[in-house]
């Protein structure tokens with residue numbers, strides 16, 4: 001039976017298990033004088049049986065699916081004569097592939113090695129048997145579980161506690177999935193970065209001031225060695241993020257203050273969703289707005305003032321990115337400001353403070369931890385933003401603090417390094433992982449600082 | 463006495479039942495608060511005050527005066543509108559979106575709700591201590607110095623220190639906090655927080671102080687201190703205090719006003735209210751039949 005069908009049958013079976021156990025618990029309770037004489041509610045007896053029916057069977061099915069292929073191929077290879085035994089890993093894969101292809105009919109049987117044809121038949125047969133076996137075993141485990149769950153139903157069974165325990169374990173394993181995935185990503189990035197640092201010294205990467213990741217195709221080619229100094233990239237990232245924050249933080253905070261404290265409910269109801277629409281615009285759209293409108297405008301006005309502005313500039317990208325981030329800051333700050341209790345406002349107003357004094361001296365300090373959190377979230381958004389930079393700030397890695405020149409950022413370089421078909425063994429592509437690792441560390445430090453700041457204010461204010 | 467009360471209440475309730483068919487409960491409440499709601503030369507006077515929250519009326523046609531340097535107590539069952547009335551006196555109700563206040567309210571003869579009256583200036587003159595303690599998330603020192611700083615009451619740090627110490631002493635909190643003035647006010651116990659709020663309110667020396675159940679979270683010792691403070695303040699200030707403790711009303715106030723479901727039923731000398739109430743509702747309340 002197909003796996004999907006098998007799962008559906010299992011689900012149906014567990015529904016049956018629920019009903020049977022539920023009804024059995026109800027009928028057992030009747031002579032005792034009602035369900036309050038049972039240890040748990042009938043629902044929990046039903047769930048108890050469902051878990052017994054479904055969980056072991058599904059676990060077994062998962063295991064089967066995991067080890068099905070390796071076991072069959074090992075058996076296949078064992079059955080091959082000495083002359084056909086593969087030597088290298090590549091051989092091994094090739095051999096299995098051709099057997100697979102013959103079995104599926106993608107490769108014609110005529111003219112193929114008769115040994116392989118035989119093996120292909122074997123494969124089909126084993127698959128067939130395996131599938132039947134899996135269906136039989138899994139289903140009988142399900143039925144057994146159902147029976148067990150049904151038999152176990154008794155007024156003394158602590159079904160409620162047992163069901164809770166299973167749920168707790170399930171929640172725990174979900175949490176573990178998240179943690180292990182993160183850990184896995186981190187490890188793989190770390191591992192690839194190590195490979196990169198084998199060919200390029202760490203110090204060159206961290207302190208080098210030139211970034212031009214070209215690798216020579218021939219050893220004697222001009223400019224044969226690339227340089228991988230990450231400083232220009234990080235300076236570029238910093239520059240653009242800073243410009244963006246200079247736009248987003250004041251505008252976002254002030255608009256949040258206006259919305260939360262001064263605006264009439266009608267205006268607020270109109271302005272808040274409008275502001276949030278800004279957050280829904282795809283960044284590519286911001287990108288061409290930056291490249292086609294803002295950058296030329298900056299260039300023209302710069303020229304009229306006698307300034308040299310390149311057609312792609314950090315300023316253009318930063319300004320537009322700032323606009324993009326405004327809704328993050330304002331929406332988060334608005335929530336935090338609204339969460340400041342009315343009694344604090346009353347206390348301040350009752351002492352003869354004006355509205356703006358109240359905001360400055362009471363509401364803003366009380367909301368500060370949340371606001372700091374929101375701003376740092378916006379910073380990580382700015383650091384991670386790629387599209388606007390690609391379109392408006394360019395790709396040239398220059399070490400400059402002049403916002404009128406073209407710069408590039410870490411994320412943009414990661415993208416350009418990995419675009420197209422690449423073997424993951426040249427320093428050029430591996431550099432992307434090193435950059436990723438650095439970015440990860442920077443964000444980690446940023447978050448760490450944010451948490452410390454927030455905690456400090458918490459301790460002071462609660 | 464008790465049997466008379468029972469029959470009184472019973473007839474009253476009957477009246478109410480019949481009144482329902484004819485018109486809104488005009489029958490139960492006196493047209494005009496009985497007793498002596500008015501004084502000569504009042505500090506504040508309130509005439510025909512109606513307060514609404516949206517469509518719901520919370521205060522019905524209240525007329526009362528508060529005399530110079532007088533302590534007036536406001537009592538009444540929970541939800542009868544004491545806080546609402548108090549908040550109308552210093553326009554704190556402006557902050558409640560749905561709230562509307564009608565009537566003539568004046569402070570020293572000036573109309574409180576006049577267009578040219580600045581509510582901010584008014585609140586500096588008519589201070590308030592709220593029902594729930596609401597210290598700012600700042601240090602104890604900053605909590606008390608908040609008002610004086612706003613209004614520029616101290617030109618030097620030493621003066622400010624003096625105001626803070628003085629206010630905390632009068633609120634009976636100084637001894638407990640003098641070594642930790644730089645710690646957050648929110649870290650104090652509930653009763654200490656309330657005394658901090660009282661200190662904060664008296665630090666700007668308002669002319670009138672409105673206190674909404676200032677002692678509801680305090681132990682008897684702290685309560686006694688606050689009552690002492692009220693007695694002392696009443697030499698120079700005018701005080702309106704809402705309280706659920708009738709003993710407290712009896713101890714601190716000169717006159718007592720009894721509210722019932724948004725109506726001002728009776729205003730009289732405190733002693734008279736507690737020994738010989740004129741209205742049946744007042745009598746029922748102070749003898750412990752409602753509330």
Ligand SMILES: Nc1ncnc2c1ncn2[C@@H]1O[C@H](COP(=O)(O)OP(=O)(O)OP(=O)(O)O)[C@@H](O)[C@H]1O
Pocket residue numbers: 515520539540541542543544545546547558560593
């Ligand atoms: N912000 C508000 N919005 C709507 N209705 C309100 C509001 N505040 C108070 N009310 C209503 O007004 C009436 C009077 O409330 P108020 O708080 O003045 O009572 P109170 O006498 O102070 O009671 P307590 O002794 O419990 O403090 C109540 O019915 C209350 O539900």
Ligand SMILES: [Mg+2]
Pocket residue numbers: 544545546593674
């Ligand atoms: Mg109240």
